[in-house]
Amino acid sequence: MTKIEQYIIEEIKTMRKKHGLTQLELSQKLDMSDSFISHVEAPSKRAKYNINHLNMIAQIFDCSPKDFWPEKPL
Template sequence: MPSSKSSLELYIVEVIKKKRKSLKKSQQDVANLLGVTVGYIGQIESEKISSMYSYNQLNKLSKFFQCSPKDFMPDEPIDD
């Protein structure tokens, strides 16, 4: 089944997932921070489901990870 997310969305999700795992944070930790269910974070991290972080959620995550929201974006445009 093809991905329901764009290449850019997949990139952002993967960066956040790697940051989360490197800090030994769970999907539940992220869900608690964002005020959503752990199932929703699972949907975001799934390639097959179109759910995605909002800009406000990305901002909260950047505070949580102590980085810039720009750190979630690639340096160069991504071709789909």
């Protein structure tokens, strides 16, 4: 996993918890398998977010997809 992938995953995980959503609930809101978010958040798994996922998650959290990205390159 790259540094940028880990950063985005951690940002979304923080927002998920802030909004009081479980991994299962966010997976279901994305219309993905029940285990999708748990696989993305698990360092041992290969699942990652793609651009479409980031856009849908931003819609769910009512924010911009750029809110998941760092201010400067990693």
